[in-house]
Amino acid sequence: MRLTRRDLLAGGAAAAALGATGIYELVEHLGRAPQRLPTADRAPEQHLLHGLRVIEDEGVEVIVPPLHHQLVTAKLRVEPRRADLRGAQDAFEEALLRLDDDFESSARGLGLTVAWGLPYFERYVPAQAARHLPVDRRASSTRERPVRALIDSIRFPSDPDDVLLEDNELAVLLRSDELEHVTEGAKAIFGELDALFETTSIRKGFAAGGYDGGRSLPKQMAVAAGVPGADLIPDTAELFLGFTSTQKDGLGPLGIANFETLGLVDLGPRNYFRAGTSMHVSHIFENLEAWYLDFDFAERVTTTFSPERRARAGTQTVSQKPGATADSGRVARDFHRFGAIGHSASIQTTSRLQRDVVAADGKLYRKGTAIPQRADFNTLDNPFFWSARPERDLQQAEPAAGVHFVVFNPTSDDFHRNRLAMDGVLPDGTRLPFEPRARGQGLNSVLRTTHRQNFLVPPRRRRSFPLVELLS
Amino acid sequence: MPSPLDGKIGGDWDNGVSVDPDRSYLVSFLWHEPPSQDVHVNFRGYPGRTAVPRCIDVRTIAGRTRRRSIPCFSDPRGRRRLGKLLVTVYTVNRDADQWHVLYAWRERGSLYAVSEHVAKPLTYRRVVENLDRLVEGLVRVDPST
Numbered sequence: 001m002r003l004t005r006r007d008l009l010a011g012g013a014a015a016a017a018l019g020a021t022g023i024y025e026l027v028e029h030l031g032r033a034p035q036r037l038p039t040a041d042r043a044p045e046q047h048l049l050h051g052l053r054v055i056e057d058e059g060v061e062v063i064v065p066p067l068h069h070q071l072v073t074a075k076l077r078v079e080p081r082r083a084d085l086r087g088a089q090d091a092f093e094e095a096l097l098r099l100d101d102d103f104e105s106s107a108r109g110l111g112l113t114v115a116w117g118l119p120y121f122e123r124y125v126p127a128q129a130a131r132h133l134p135v136d137r138r139a140s141s142t143r144e145r146p147v148r149a150l151i152d153s154i155r156f157p158s159d160p161d162d163v164l165l166e167d168n169e170l171a172v173l174l175r176s177d178e179l180e181h182v183t184e185g186a187k188a189i190f191g192e193l194d195a196l197f198e199t200t201s202i203r204k205g206f207a208a209g210g211y212d213g214g215r216s217l218p219k220q221m222a223v224a225a226g227v228p229g230a231d232l233i234p235d236t237a238e239l240f241l242g243f244t245s246t247q248k249d250g251l252g253p254l255g256i257a258n259f260e261t262l263g264l265v266d267l268g269p270r271n272y273f274r275a276g277t278s279m280h281v282s283h284i285f286e287n288l289e290a291w292y293l294d295f296d297f298a299e300r301v302t303t304t305f306s307p308e309r310r311a312r313a314g315t316q317t318v319s320q321k322p323g324a325t326a327d328s329g330r331v332a333r334d335f336h337r338f339g340a341i342g343h344s345a346s347i348q349t350t351s352r353l354q355r356d357v358v359a360a361d362g363k364l365y366r367k368g369t370a371i372p373q374r375a376d377f378n379t380l381d382n383p384f385f386w387s388a389r390p391e392r393d394l395q396q397a398e399p400a401a402g403v404h405f406v407v408f409n410p411t412s413d414d415f416h417r418n419r420l421a422m423d424g425v426l427p428d429g430t431r432l433p434f435e436p437r438a439r440g441q442g443l444n445s446v447l448r449t450t451h452r453q454n455f456l457v458p459p460r461r462r463r464s465f466p467l468v469e470l471l472s
Numbered sequence: 473m474p475s476p477l478d479g480k481i482g483g484d485w486d487n488g489v490s491v492d493p494d495r496s497y498l499v500s501f502l503w504h505e506p507p508s509q510d511v512h513v514n515f516r517g518y519p520g521r522t523a524v525p526r527c528i529d530v531r532t533i534a535g536r537t538r539r540r541s542i543p544c545f546s547d548p549r550g551r552r553r554l555g556k557l558l559v560t561v562y563t564v565n566r567d568a569d570q571w572h573v574l575y576a577w578r579e580r581g582s583l584y585a586v587s588e589h590v591a592k593p594l595t596y597r598r599v600v601e602n603l604d605r606l607v608e609g610l611v612r613v614d615p616s617t
Contacts, residue, residue, distance in 0.1 A: 226595075228595060228596070229596060230596075231596045231597055231600075232563060232596060289571075289590060289596070292547075292563060292564075293563060293564060293571050293572075293573075293590055293596075294564065294570065294571060295564065296542075296546040296547045296564040297546075297547055297564075338538075339531055339533035339534070339536065339538050340533075432534075433534040434533070434534075438533065439531070440531070440533055
């Protein structure tokens with residue numbers, strides 16, 4: 001279905017928007033699906049995508065993400081009654097199982113991740129949530145009171161005052177190399193089950209596409225959309241900001257972000273959410289003209305990585321080896337010496353293991369291993385592809401460069417610690433005295449966040465209306 | 473010149489002429505429409521030298537001011553032949569050329585530059601088109617005194 005963005009803004013229904021492609025129709029023509037090996041994996045986790053190809057780019061191992069991404073948020077139309085909820089649970093699971101039958105769980109098929117917001121647990125299953133939602137041991141210890149692994153998002157020091165902290169009950173992330181698979185998945189859930197779900201937003205985007213040479217997908221899409229600064233993006237860049245961000249060393253290994261893996265979480269009396277995780281979702285505008293007209297290449301490198309980092313002109317893929325992981329002391333020294341901190345270096349103080357850790361299953365994770373499993377993707381949404389509340393979301397017709405930042409961390413607080421470190425609030429208690437969005441504060445001066453929310457991702461077998469079967 | 477600029481020193485859009493002790497000069501034209509629309513073109517000359525000039529980057533963070541010497545023109549994005557001139561395109565520039573795209577070339581032992589601000593209502597692509605046309609239309613004028 002071809003709908004213009006203006007059609008969608010003019011009040012197009014969510015069902016129409018689910019099938020519409022708008023500017024993203026170009027992705028199908030510009031992007032070339034990478035070759036993938038078949039995978040029969042149907043892991044206990046919903047948030048993991050198995051079988052992703054690893055290539056070498058500029059001497060660095062890089063994971064090739066799926067081309068097409070869509071995230072749909074919703075509120076529930078279900079009455080908070082046991083019978084209604086059980087019926088909804090069955091209907092949703094049946095729809096998900098049908099999609100499981102139609103598509104393998106991979107980038108070749110369809111990666112489907114169902115996540116639930118705190119408003120769902122508080123409205124529908126408050127007593128069960130109080131008993132079974134995982135508890136974040138580290139955050140509880142720090143704050144001297146129980147803190148759940150799923151908490152409301154906060155505004156971070158570099159966030160604009162008007163950033164919207166959302167209250168969606170459900171979010172579904174769909175990922176595939178085939179746009180059609182994403183569209184079919186979204187329709188099967190939010191189109192056919194619209195008696196259960198009231199769609200609140202549809203967010204679309206893309207990643208990568210240029211590893212095998214030629215112009216990358218983000219470059220082509222940005223130029224086609226005519227967003228300011230598009231012509232300045234390097235031709236083969238994986239992302240609008242010009243640097244590769246899916247270095248294998250920079251992404252958490254499969255399973256590390258599970259609730260149970262690093263021992264950060266008390267899973268409760270029945271381990272109900274074992275193999276689950278937490279998910280943060282935000283939308284961020286990227287000011288490409290500021291990035292490419294006011295930061296020269298050397299400063300783009302130091303801003304993205306660390307103040308002492310050097311790279312040959314034109315480098316896009318910079319190694320992120322575990323052995324070079326920054327700690328709070330190094331970032332504080334950078335600040336005092338250069339008046340600046342790097343985006344990656346500052347986040348590494350909390351996003352990388354600061355010591356060797358033996359996981360619950362006996363697996364050894366070495367110091368410097370990354371914890372977050374990122375699933376972010378570039379977008380031309382402004383800020384969303386479609387919104388049920390265009391005035392509240394400040395929905396605009398013209399495309400805008402940005403990123404839908406989606407990341408899996410063992411707890412919401414773990415993500416908050418990462419994001420605070422990005423602002424110079426370091427895990428050892430050091431608070432570097434930056435003005436909000438200061439030029440030396442990593443990427444913050446060219447980013448503007450509009451929306452945030454945390455979600456809980458249950459394990460696959462409990463993805464449909466979690467805890468409802470425990471209602472009495 | 474990009475509309476509405478007319479290139480007349482002393483005219484409606486004259487934004488100043490300055491000459492430094494080293495004889496380098498800046499001739500600037502500006503149309504400004506509040507709050508943020510600009511058409512801004514700078515002409516520069518550095519008689520007797522061809523090196524990219526240095527600028528001082530000053531930043532004050534947490535009460536401490538840091539100064540460092542940086543190239544005034546950086547991030548070269550290739551060279552282009554426009555008429556008889558072989559220009560280098562720079563996309564990150566400093567001082568009066570900040571947020572400008574700048575074309576620089578060397579001729580008879582001197583460095584020359586023309587830049588235009590990337591700001592509404594102009595896009596990067598439009599600025600490049602403007603600079604192409606502008607540089608192709610330049611006529612050399614020898615000093616008369």
